[in-house]
Amino acid sequence: MSDQHLNTVRSYYPDALTSIETVNRLLDTIERELGLKPNQLMHADSMCCDDVNAIQYPPRAMEMLGPFHMGGLNGYPFAGITGMNAFAHHVPEDGAVVIFYAPHIGITKDGTIGEISRIGQSKNSACCGAAKGALGNLLAGKIIEGNISSLDFQFNTIEQIFAHHKHRILNAGNQIFEATEVMYEAIDDRIEVLVKETHYPCKYVLLAGAIFINGDKDMGSFCQYKKFDCLNLETGERRSLMKAYYE
Numbered sequence: 001m002s003d004q005h006l007n008t009v010r011s012y013y014p015d016a017l018t019s020i021e022t023v024n025r026l027l028d029t030i031e032r033e034l035g036l037k038p039n040q041l042m043h044a045d046s047m048c049c050d051d052v053n054a055i056q057y058p059p060r061a062m063e064m065l066g067p068f069h070m071g072g073l074n075g076y077p078f079a080g081i082t083g084m085n086a087f088a089h090h091v092p093e094d095g096a097v098v099i100f101y102a103p104h105i106g107i108t109k110d111g112t113i114g115e116i117s118r119i120g121q122s123k124n125s126a127c128c129g130a131a132k133g134a135l136g137n138l139l140a141g142k143i144i145e146g147n148i149s150s151l152d153f154q155f156n157t158i159e160q161i162f163a164h165h166k167h168r169i170l171n172a173g174n175q176i177f178e179a180t181e182v183m184y185e186a187i188d189d190r191i192e193v194l195v196k197e198t199h200y201p202c203k204y205v206l207l208a209g210a211i212f213i214n215g216d217k218d219m220g221s222f223c224q225y226k227k228f229d230c231l232n233l234e235t236g237e238r239r240s241l242m243k244a245y246y247e
Contacts, residue, residue, distance in 0.1 A: 013224040038063035040095030046071035073130040073154040096204035102212040103183040114176035117216040
């Protein structure tokens with residue numbers, strides 16, 4: 001990964017870092033602010049099931065428990081309340097739950113957003129393919145309000161999310177960028193609801209919301225945090241750790 005690759009990503013996401021650095025900063029901030037080591041953290045993520053979304057974890061991150069995967073297409077937490085409750089009861093009592101959630105989007109070396117060059121392929125492909133497909137249906141007027149089928153439940157859900165923000169997406173200067181922002185907000189809203197409805201046998205719940213950025217096959221991956229909140233379950237206090245994260 002070159003500085004030029006990071007600069008290309010930052011033309012869209014100014015605060016983006018490599019995915020390795022984001023994980024290191026996450027763990028450093030938790031240890032510095034809360035005194036918790038990786039092996040005291042129960043990690044869950046809500047990310048797209050796309051095969052390109054393997055996060056580049058530094059070795060110390062492997063000490064975390066998990067991850068428990070909540071996400072389906074484009075990172076929406078389709079595992080729902082049952083999934084949230086399942087991993088909530090796996091957390092060490094003296095530790096914390098860490099929930100990372102993010103829609104993903106591709107950016108090529110030449111700065112094209114919404115696609116990447118994948119290993120073994122001569123042409124670029126969509127990234128996130130589900131988001132681009134739903135956006136294409138939105139542009140073509142093919143989305144029917146309330147239409148969610150059991151055969152394509154996850155994709156239809158994304159279609160409905162985009163349809164609810166039709167004018168915002170269609171009027172945007174960069175529609176796939178805006179659709180990804182819409183997706184992030186939908187994921188964030190649903191995670192907040194699921195957290196509120198779940199009991200955790202620990203003191204802290206940490207919410208890390210982001211945009212996950214895939215690069216071409218030789219670029220690596222990147223991430224821009226949009227939220228990093230610490231919920232103290234004993235006091236009810238919520239505080240942002242974003243400033244500490246970027247120090």
